[in-house]
Amino acid sequence: MTTERSTTRYTGIAIALHWTIAFLVIAMAAMGWWMVDAITDPSTQQAAYRVFQLHKSIGFAILALTAIRIVWRLTHPAPPLPPGMKWWEVFLAKATHIGFYGLLIAIPLTGWAYVSAGWAVSTDRPLNVATSWFGLFQVPHLPGFEGDRNAAYGAMGAHSLLVWAGVVLVALHAGAALKHQFIDRDGVLGQMVPFLRRDNDEHSGHIGKTSASSYPSMFAAVAGVLAVVAVALTGWSWSQPGPLAIAATPVAETAITVTEVAAQPSATSDAATEATATAWVIDKAASSIVFSGTHAGSPFEGRFNEWTGDIRFDPDDLSGSKAVVIIDTASARTGDATQENSIGTGEWFNSARFPQARFETSTFAALGEDRYEAKGTLTIKDKPFPVTLPFRLIIDNGVANVEGTVELDRTELDLGMFSDPAAEWVSQMIDVKIVVRAAAN
Structure with a gap:
């Protein structure tokens, strides 16, 4: 049972990482395209500033999750591709996956280099803003970039090009998955979508149910990822500014009794x-x-x-x-x-x-x-x-x-x-x- 599951489908942890990263990437793209213009508009500048900080935090999360995903992939081989695939289809499938891993590392790194430079490309002026990961801890800038205008423009240019390359890869990846599901009907999509997974008939093309024994690792992985996301978002929520509880007593005309006096250092x-x-x-x-x-x-x-x-x-x-x-x-x-x-x-x-x-x-x-x-x-x-x-x-x-x-x-x-x-x-x-x-x- 263990051998069959390991060769006909991705592990639960791989599935959880795949869809978590996919969701975060889509959210990042939406935030990125909106905040580029919003950050220069006084009416939306404050909201864009908040989104920009969240964007940076999610970028570091994607970088970390991708590193974990690569290690997991190296230690847990992917299911085999259907034997009827043409050589160029096999080449494109493998190249797309490698390209995705490269982009999911390079895009956050170029973003990190950009914020480390402390220069706003949108206004062509210095803008040195610290990075706090969901308000939980500070992320240091990359050394050697601070105040470097050319580095900022280079990093942002690379960041933008890599994002567009990612859009192309996502389109190819989604198109190939739909082709396998509805034209080839070889069950490849079921390897990553649990409720589409086939039964033990490896190449029947029929849609079946996931056996109960395959749920625990997937549910545990999903729960772990959700727990990390919840903690991170909670930290980010706590880090947002709000009314401060200022322990100060206004001047009054009545007598005041001091109950606790601090000694002077x-x-x-x-x-x-x-x-x-x-x-x-x-x-x-x-x-x-x-x-x-x-x-x-x-x-x-x-x-x-x-x-x-x-x-x-x-x-x-x-x-x-x-x-x-x-x-x-x-x-x-x-x-x-x-x-x-x-x-x-x-x-x-x-x-x-x-x-x-x-x-x-x-x-x-x-x-x-x-x-x-x-x-x-x-x-x-x-x-x-x-x-x-x-x-x-x-x-x-x-x-x-x-x-x-x-x-x-x-x-x-x-x-x-x-x-x-x-x-x-x-x-x-x-x-x-x-x-x-x-x-x-």
Whole structure:
């Protein structure tokens, strides 16, 4: 029984891989043709950006599944072709299969080379976007391509030609399968379509049912592939941006009780050397640094998860007041894995080389009632920039609540200037909102 099944039909795993890859390829073609034009239209740019990220993730999935399919094919020979086939039909059948394997490897690789180059062919401008596989982990760029315009055009040209070659092969493959099924009636299509599979009469041409003993491996393979797809799509869904749960308490006129106060790390204790005002201990659970702007025409919002602050402040001793805030740039989160991975790259925060941004005040001024402003220096990528931060302050029962917003020009800060110097993708102005709750030390 085992020998007969292995020589008259494909294995269940081969069938599952074949149809999974076929479905993904069809979906990829539809997405690719749509997003090429949609990415340049402001009304569809945001949707095209999402589809582009999904397109990349599916491309890597196809590459991995094809590698598995080739290994499986080498270790599990295909069923024999019908003996009545002409020599040229046999040649075309084998050449088509080899061509498919080559294309299913070459098309994702040329796409990978294109995104690695960081150059948008549609606009002929730099566009360096990180790749996140369904939001689960970052895929590195291929080395040697970054910023290479010629490589981008070459890779995209090859990618497009290979896709059209794939269309031709699909047409030939489908046409040959239909010829075998309805003209030759030799049951070849039944080798890959379970419900068309023949019974043990190898060349009767009759359509029969699959025996129950052939189901387990096929069902197990299908279940495994579906499980991987489900996990990947779940990760991609989680990676899409949505409203962030910002743990911040707005300034209020009523008394506030601090139930949990975080100790201040020594990294920012240098403020104490120049300040004589009261020291404050920040409640990190009720404090936040949030940034917002627009991306591809749609608003986005993010926050820094890791930061520390050393605050010495007294409304009656502004000259003796000082604050130093140090931000871990790699901790920026927007809810979109692709955005988060891009933020840490060289043209943005370059977190690997410059892991911290720093804001240090130089002077405080009272503006009346509960309003103040802090002038200081914001240092990003070791470059200092003057910043004025207006804020509101309410102190009640030894608890201080601060809320301030400052608008920063990312072109002045040299953020994203390789890919988007004209602010066509990411807004030029970025709002940064600071909310701090602290208790007198």
